[in-house]
Amino acid sequence: MILDSSLADRHAKSALDRSRELGAISELPDGILRQYLTSEHQRCNQTVDHWMQDAGMLTWQDAVGNQWGRLPSKKPDAPRLILGSHLDTVPYAGHYDGILGVLLGIEVASIINEQNLELPFHLDVVGFCDEEGTRFGATLIGSHALAGNFNSDWLDMQDKDGVSMAQAMEDFGLDPNRVGDASLKGEDIIGYWEVHIEQGPVLEAHDLSVGVVTAIAGARRAKIVIKGQAGHSGTTPMNLRKDPMCGAAELVTGIEEFARNCNDDRVATVGMIHSNPGAVNVIPGRVEMSLDVRSQNDDAREELIAMIESHMNRIAFDRSLSFEMHWKYGIAAAHCAQKFHNLFRAACVKNQMPAYSLPSGAGHDAMAIAPLCDMAMLFIRSPNGLSHHPAEAVYKSDVEDALKVIFSSINQVRA
Ligand SMILES: [Zn+2]
Structure with missing residues (x-):
């Protein structure tokens, strides 16, 4: 009818x-x-x-x-x-x-x-x-x-x-x-x-x-904490820095690239970022950022998360930083x-x-x-x-x- x-x-x-x-x-x-x-x-x-x-x-x-x-x-x-x-x-x-x-x-x-x-x-x-x-x-x-x-x-x-x-x-x-x-x-x-x-x-x-x-789509959300070494922006030479902001930048663009290369419904977003102490003349000691990953396929979403985590570990190793991933929310x-x-x-x-x-x-x-x-x-x-x-x-x-x-x-x- x-x-x-x-x-x-x-x-x-x-x-x-x-x-x-x-x-x-x-x-x-x-x-x-x-x-x-x-x-x-x-x-x-x-x-x-x-x-x-x-x-x-x-x-x-x-x-x-x-x-x-x-x-x-x-x-x-x-x-x-x-x-x-x-x-x-x-x-x-x-x-x-x-x-x-x-x-x-x-x-x-x-x-x-x-x-x-x-x-x-x-x-x-x-x-x-x-x-x-x-x-x-x-x-x-x-x-x-x-x-x-x-x-x-x-x-x-x-x-x-x-x-x-x-x-x-x-x-x-x-x-x-x-x-x-x-x-x-x-x-x-x-x-x-x-x-x-x-x-x-x-x-x-x-x-x-x-x-x-x-x-x-199911979703998982995490807070990522990146720790490095705070220092003076004028006195710390580039080769002696452990800058978590630069690690965060590399991670953010990596997340975009991995999700984009999936070529399916998977999406990953960093919507919030916060640096500490957050001053113009200080290399931050700690950066926190959010991560939101979604897909209608739960296994595919976990696969993308695993790629992000291994990228994070490589950045940590290369830059002498430490990362923590705190999962806040998950729904299938x-x-x-x-x-x-x-x-x-x-x-x-x-x-x-x-x-x-x-x-x-x-x-x-x-x-x-x-x-x-x-x-x-x-x-x-x-x-x-x-x-x-x-x-x-x-x-x-x-x-x-x-x-x-x-x-x-x-x-x-x-x-
Ligand atoms: Zn509505």
């Missing part, structure tokens, strides 16, 4: 209008910010709740603050298909990151409701409460709670004003002891589908409206279910669009849902690859294409 172009036009317009309307619910006077467990979170959920009801859905808010709507099947014990993304934002956000995925879910439900299409499953739409982690620092809170992986230590985390998450939950009207109630059982779920802006330049470079995600890649990946690709073809697959370099709620049930993602082109920025944009015709792909896919699952 194919979505009629006039319906696609009307519902894409509705999703875009509502994205802008939600942008007005903000903690900032001159930009968009909606953090977890704030009055803006409350108002956003209420607004989305109304829209869900307009689409013919039953609505509720779960124990962690996720907003839900359901277009029910006539069979009360039917399984559920979940569409969703997140409703929270970073500071000075755009209008579409996360939000658009939730609103497109509501539009799809509205179309199915208008057309009186019978569903052998409940069509659920979820707006996750906190994906970005802006307020407390823990990310993917809403989706982790759904998968039963809410970490109770998070309740003690504090925002910049010293308010704990537990306190904020109580102020919001949630019981921090009941967060476990938000978790779902995987056997009742057909799958979780997330439409999201790409947040990168790949679809634009290929002149494509949408792309089917293969996997969400999350693979989209092959059957849904194929379904989305077939839906692209059915709607006369090229079927293009790509990995996601950024994290998404879908990766937290992956341990719970089969998941899939569809990306919408990001003009200029821009996101987490007020100038974040989407083309309306791309949004129509995404609606068509999801509508056709749902009908395929329905059949």
Whole structure:
């Protein structure tokens, strides 16, 4: 079944209008910010709740603050298909990151409701409460709670004003002891589908409206400490130096070269560097830098890390420096279910669009849902690859294409 172009036009317009309307619910006077467990979170959920009801859905808010709507099947014990993304934002956000995925879910439900299409499953739409982690620092809170992986230590985390998450939950009207109630059982779920802006330049470079995600890249992050010998910049001859800054420079360009030569989805980035003591006339004694390595292939990522480590050891030997690698964070890649990946690709073809697959370099709620049930993602082109920025944009015709792909896919699952 194919979505009629006039319906696609009307519902894409509705999703875009509502994205802008939600942008007005903000903690900032001159930009968009909606953090977890704030009055803006409350108002956003209420607004989305109304829209869900307009689409013919039953609505509720779960124990962690996720907003839900359901277009029910006539069979009360039917399984559920979940569409969703997140409703929270970073500071000075755009209008579409996360939000658009939730609103497109509501539009799809509205179309199915208008057309009186019978569903052998409940069509659920979820707006996750906190994906970005802006307020407390823990990310993917809403989706982790759904998968039963809410970490109770998070309740003690504090925002910049010293308010704990537990306190904020109580102020919001949630019981921090009941967060476990938000978790779902995987056997009742057909799958979780997330439409999201790409947040990168790949679809634009290929002149494509949408792309089917293969996997969400796993990532490892480390702090690298390079130690040498501090000294006076005027009195220490070049041949008697142990300069960790020069070792760092060699390492940074080495990291770029190794990752570039992989010629696949592997990326490695040094985003922060700090020298100590950090004075114009002092050879630093110690340099610290960050390392972020990602790939949808966990083994390939480890291989790149091993290359970086051996390069580091060679630099240390050549320059009489010492290196330490402190691993801070690691998450395995999350693979989209092959059957849904194929379904989305077939839906692209059915709607006369090229079927293009790509990995996601950024994290998404879908990766937290992956341990719970089969998941899939569809990306919408990001003009200029821009996101987490007020100038974040989407083309309306791309949004129509995404609606068509999801509508056709749902009908395929329905059949
Ligand atoms: Zn997002």
